[in-house]
Amino acid sequence: QVHLMESGGGLVQPGGSLRPSCAASGFAVSDVAMGWYRQAPGKERELVATITKGGTTYYVDSVKGRFTISRDNAENTLYLQMNSLEPSDTGVYYCARGERVGCEGYGCLLWGITAWGPGTQVTVSS
Numbered sequence: 001q002v003h004l005m006e007s008g009g010g011l012v013q014p015g016g017s018l019r020p021s022c023a024a025s026g027f028a029v030s031d032v033a034m035g036w037y038r039q040a041p042g043k044e045r046e047l048v049a050t051i052t053k054g055g056t057t058y059y060v061d062s063v064k065g066r067f068t069i070s071r072d073n074a075e076n077t078l079y080l081q082m083n084s085l086e087p088s089d090t091g092v093y094y095c096a097r098g099e100r101v102g103c104e105g106y107g108c109l110l111w112g113i114t115a116w117g118p119g120t121q122v123t124v125s126s
Helices: none
Strands: 003-007 010-012 021-025 033-039 046-051 057-059 067-072 077-082 091-098 100-104 107-111 120-124
Touching (some): 003 091, 033 077, 033 100, 033 107, 046 067, 046 107, 057 067, 091 107
Parallel strands (some): 010 120
Antiparallel strands (some): 021 077, 046 057, 091 120
């Protein structure tokens, strides 16, 4: 059975770093496309970053140069290294398993999402 579980969120001061992880079971993270989403209070869930089966990554403009998505195939885990955190990065962070990453002029999306984790809270505040 496919299962995702995030961990590694927390409270951090502006400018700090966090590295949420997403442990997967029931499938291999190396065999699918995956992504990180976040949902701020009162806002819709938004895509943050994706990684294709081949390892190609995509980031929304607001996190480019600060966040890095990666995976550890041996641990079957997805990561999101977040540096230079800002209060606007506050939210619940979710990992997702999808069929593919599709890119158009407006950016990229994770298509065919088949599983979500329950999320991990990230709060950036002084």
